[in-house]
Amino acid sequence: MSQRTLVLLKPDAVRRGLIGEIIGRIERKADWTISALELRTLDRQILEQHYAEHVGRPFYEPLVEFMSSGPVVALVVEGERVIEGVRALTGPTDPIAAAPGSIRGDFGTIVRENLIHASDSEESAERELKIFFPSFA
Ligand code: RTP
Ligand code: MG
Secondary structure (H helix, E strand, O other), rough: OOOEEEEEEEEEHOOOOOHHHHHHHHHHOOOEEEEEEEEEEOOOOHHHHHHHHHHOOOOOOHHHHHHHHOEEEEEEEEEEHHHHHHHHHHHHOOOOOOOOOOOOHHOOOOOOOEEEEEEOOOHHHHHHHHHOOOOOO
C-alpha cells in the first residue's frame, strides 16, 4: 500500500550536521521516494497547527521554543507502508528508550531534542502534508 508521510528533521538534527545521515537512512530503504524537500524556519503559527494535539500540555511551550530555534528540513516521503516504516526507523519519543539502530536511539539523549518528526497515521500524514506543502498536498 503506497502512502505519503511528512518528516521533519528538527533543529537539533540540522545544527548537529545530521541531515545527510538521517535522509540517507530513509533514502536507502527500497522503493521509497523523496517527493518534496525544503529547509525552513518554523514560526509559532505553523507549529500551533502542527502540534495542535499538544497545545496546553506542560511540554508545549518549550517544544515550540525548540522547534523555532533554527531551521528544520521538511520532506515528503512516498512509498510502501512508509508511515509505519519511518516511525520504525525513528524509534520511540524518548531517545534513551529507543533501540540502538534507530535514529533517536543512535543520536539522541533528550526527549524534546529527539531529532526527527514523522507522521503517526494516515490521518496525521494528510493533515500535516497540507500544513507544510499546501500546493503539493
Ligand atoms: P513527533 O510528533 O515529533 O514525531 O514525536 P512523537 O510522536 O514521538 O511524540 P509526541 O508525543 O507527538 O510529542 C511531540 C514532541 O514533543 C516533544 N516532547 N517533549 N515530556 C517532554 O518533555 C516531551 N514530550 C514530548 C518531543 O520533541 C516529541 O517528539
Ligand atoms: Mg507525534
